Structures are given as C-alpha cells and as structure tokens.
Amino acid sequence: MIIDDNFYLNLAIDEAWKFWGLTYPNPPVGGLVLDRNGKILSISAHKKAGEPHSEVLTIRDAYFSLTGDRDILELSKSEDIHNYLYQNHNTIFEGATIYTTLEPCNHYGKTPPCSLLIKNLKFAQVVIGVADTLGDGVGGGEFLNGYGIQTDFIESQRAKDLIEAFQMWQKDRFIVFKYAQRLNGSIGNGIVSSIDSRKYVHQLRDKIDLMVIGGNSVRVDRPTLDSRLVNGKAPDILIYSKAKEFDRTIPLFSVPNRKVYIEDSLERIQNYNFIMVEGGFGLLDSIADEVDWLMVFVSPQIASTEIFQLQNSKFRIVHQRRVGEDLVIWLKTNDQDIRSVIKLN
C-alpha cells in the first residue's frame, strides 16, 4: 500500500463519514495531524453545528497527544480552544502537517477562522481534500499559502462525495431516501436493523428539516417517527398521500413540537433544505424526481418476506461503513438523476 497524502486524507474522510448528516447545516469534515516527524497525532471530525470545526478538534487532540495536558479536553467552545492553544502551544506544531477534507474556513463566523489557527501555530504544511467554493469562509488555502505554509489541494473524489449533500442543502436542498433491508433484500416482518443503526437514524431525524413518508406506511406501520433513542427532536412530517383521512391515534400524530402535513403534492419540500424520505419503493418511484441519494441499512440476515424490486437500476456506492452489526451504504447514480434509473415493474 502506498502511504501518501491520499492515504492520510482517506483516514480523515472515513472519520468524517461517521458524522454524515449529523453536522447539518455544516458540512461533514475530518482532519488528521502528523507531527514534524510524520507520526499520526490525531484523527478527528466535526460532529455538530455550533461545536468546534474539525481542524480545531484535530489540533486539540494532537496537542493532547503531544503534551498529555488534559485541561484542553475540558474545553468545548471553539474560541476557548483557540485561546488555550495560543497560550500553550509552545511551538510544538512547528513542522507539523494537517490534513483536512475541506479547505479551512477563513472568516470569523460562529467560530474564529481555522486558517488563522493553523497559521499561528506554525504548521509547515496543509493538505486539503477539496476546495471550499461557497459561502463566506472561502480562501483559507490562499491565506495559508500567503504565509509560506505549503498548501496542497488534492481534489479528491472521495472528499467531494463527502460534502456533496452539504453543497446541495446549502444551495437549495438535499433529499436522501433511506431504507433498511436484510442481506437478501427482505424488508418488514419486525425490526430489521440493529440498535446502532436505529440510533443513527434517530440522530439523523434529530437533524433533518422534514421527513417524507407514504400514506400506506403510516396506516400499516402506525409509526412514531421520533428520535427517542437519542432524546432528539421529532422532525416535521409530510405524509405524501392522496387520501387525507388517518387514524389520529397513530403515535406520530401525538408527538409534541412537530408539524404533520398530509398532502398529495411535494410543493412543500421547497421550504426545506435537508429532507429524509423513509418508505418503500412505491414511494421512491413516486418522488424519484426529487431524490438525490439512497442510504441503505443492510442487516446481516436472510429472510423470506417482501423484497424491494425495481427494473434494472444501477447505482454507484459512494461510501459504506459498519454501524453496529449492520452495514450502511450510501448510493447515488453517476452523471444522471435517480429518476432515470428508478422504474417500478
């Protein structure tokens, strides 16, 4: 195996994927720090909007790895970590390299600029997975380069895939169609996914702006569709259905602090930026014009129940990772809309 910039960048990308969707409205970003001798000091990722950026966490963890100074781990506010590092870094990052999957931000937003932190701590090199081309924080690479720090843009496809959803929800909106199946495609007949998968889904529900579900699923499954496994917020729900009558004792109607819309149009999605659809392939077929990615939780079971089928549809695996006992696979189509490959029989 070749141990090059892409090797280290890919470790940071894998770490960032663990928080895919959970950083909304921020992008998922991962980072890695090598000390001046090339030893990995830390691999970290941005976890939640409002919390420190990936670069700040990665440098914080690298500082702890070098110094053993636990006090820095007590700090959760980005500005506090910046200040602590400024006061205590003692030039330990001279000659060090930081990998970041996305170009460091270059402005005072909710947090001070990461570019400034990297410059002030005297990193020798910054390796960037993909340039930041949108928003207020662009220009971090140029800023660092201007201070004589070696700044390399890799333009990694994997780094681009990682932030594709972010780029879409930032500009307009991103819609992911999520479903769970057993290995052989079987669905239904009890809970399919492991508890870790379900927790991740609840974490996503806590973040999204809107969930879309089909009327039939609501009637048959009588779901709650909240985020109770992670004590999160329950998302607003659009039940996409011609029939407007539902049994109001179905639990989802009783969850506090949520809006439930029952509509046979998708116009409402235009008010939202990050939308998750949970449903079957009938629903997928109905709204394929709007769907950007699929996200499939695959449980290592084989059973003989109903199975999703479409006419031959070919996707590209964007990423896969283990979540507890299961696999989760992100899929998109290459160079064409999902609509063009989604066809029910």
Add this chain to the structure above:
Amino acid sequence: MIIDDNFYLNLAIDEAWKFWGLTYPNPPVGGLVLDRNGKILSISAHKKAGEPHSEVLTIRDAYFSLTGDRDILELSKSEDIHNYLYQNHNTIFEGATIYTTLEPCNHYGKTPPCSLLIKNLKFAQVVIGVADTLGDGVGGGEFLNGYGIQTDFIESQRAKDLIEAFQMWQKDRFIVFKYAQRLNGSIGNGIVSSIDSRKYVHQLRDKIDLMVIGGNSVRVDRPTLDSRLVNGKAPDILIYSKAKEFDRTIPLFSVPNRKVYIEDSLERIQNYNFIMVEGGFGLLDSIADEVDWLMVFVSPQIASTEIFQLQNSKFRIVHQRRVGEDLVIWLKTNDQDIRSVIKLN
C-alpha cells in the same frame, strides 16, 4: 479516534483481507512498520504461498521508504531480501516497531524465520494480532521477547477472524459458499458482478482445491468455471447431483487439466482442504452441514429477478471491503454452525 496499537493493527488487517483466500495454504497476514519516531513506513501483506511472508515484504517496503534504495524492490525471493537487509540495514530499524496480524514464524521453512529478521534488524517492539498456535513455526513472540524486544500480543478478534479459514484448512478443511447478488438480493438475468469482483473470484478458483456446484446450475448456466480472467488454473469440480447425465458440450467439461466428479454424496470433500461452493440457496440448504462461511458479492444494482430466500437466518459480518464497483461481505454465524440457521422455506 484513538490512535493506539489496535488502530495500526487494523490497518494491517485491512491490507491482509485484500488477499484473503489467495495465500492458500498459507494464512493471510498483514504488517505495518513505524519508524523510531512513530511514522508509518509501510503497510503490506503476504500475497501468495511461496512468496515472502508479510513481515519480509513490510520490512522491505519500510527499508525502501527510509532509504529510497530501489534495488531491494527488485528482489522477490525471501532469502534474498533477508540477505540484502542484513547487508544494508545500517541499523535504520533501531527503535522501530513492527505490527503483524499473526505471530512471526520462528523456523526455517521455505523461507528463513521472520523472528530472526526482526531481531537482527534490532526492532524495538513487535505488536502481534494473534498468537500462532499450530504448525512448525510457533514461538516467534517468545523468541523475540527473549532478546529484550518488547513483544505485545493483542489477541484481536479481527486478527482471529482473518485466519479462521487458515486454521480450519490447516487442520481439516474450510468451505466457503460464494454467491453474487444485486443490492436487493436479485440474482441471475445476466452477469451480476463487476469485472473486479469476477477477477477476484477467478483468483480464488485458481487457489482452491475443489469447487462444488449444483447439477441444476450446470444445466441452466452451462458454465466454464475456470480462471481465465487471471490466467489461473481451473479447479477440480464436484457436481453435486442425483442425475448423472449431463450434456458434455457444456464448457466446463472441456477445460484441460481438471477433474470433474458427478456425485450425489459429499464424501469426496474429505480429500480436500479449501473448497468453494458456487450455487443457489437450494444447494446451500443441501450442504449447509459442511459450509463454514458465506461470501457475498453485492453489486450496487436493484433488479426484479429471482431472489435468494431462507427462513430467518442471522449472521455476523466478519469483514467487508470494496472490490471495484461492488462490495464483498464475509459472513459467519456466531457460536453455532451455519446449518442451524440455514433453512429453506
């Protein structure tokens, strides 16, 4: 993420999985070298029986990384690499650490002992995924420890999973049931897997002692079942079938240098150590008493063809990795044999 011994060991384990099955009759083994400052110099794996062990390749690559001396990359015989390193190492590995997924061998077999190489190059530390408990080469860890080299046994479950097949084929035999499906479980109706998956299957066919296939598959698919994509040997074939009459123009019968048995008993498998079954779930059901693991190639497609179904069967994912466009997933059952979970409807 915690950067500890398991982190580095897992990088070596992932590398070794790329050659799972291909090292037969040797175990798959991976390694990683850190220089005295903790920088990763190399990640390599054993690729093929008769070729150098993982430790030798990992140290060779680390030597090249440190010295830029390309001459060592020209050497393919283990003994030559040993000798070259002895003459040229110049104590560059003093203070270095080697991770190896399996305890280094400790005897003169087809190659000189890896334990001796590590000792003579003055590595400071050896981290071992799992102890070698069988065969002639045991005792490498004890040998190294006796020379004052810090020797740590991790007893990693992932390192154990990696060599489970090896332990079984070494003692008796290992049988893997391989099939290919689309994401939703659909099989058939043309080629399912990507070219890279098919090449890996052909590499496996080149290594196995025997392939088992069902009579119906032979009649319907009229397969060749050779290793032409990698110019490998065609495995011997056991067609497991009550009916003994087959159209002898089916290509598999015309492949040179192969034996084809047509039998309605599995007695013959007792003469073999590494067996791959390729077939449908009917065949799996017939021979589940003998099957150790499943190996599933999952293509990122959805289609509506026949789908494998069983009564509820729960597995454990041993490992997954991307092969070209596809995923390959290794599965076993936990603490019970496959028979107990394989039940056709």
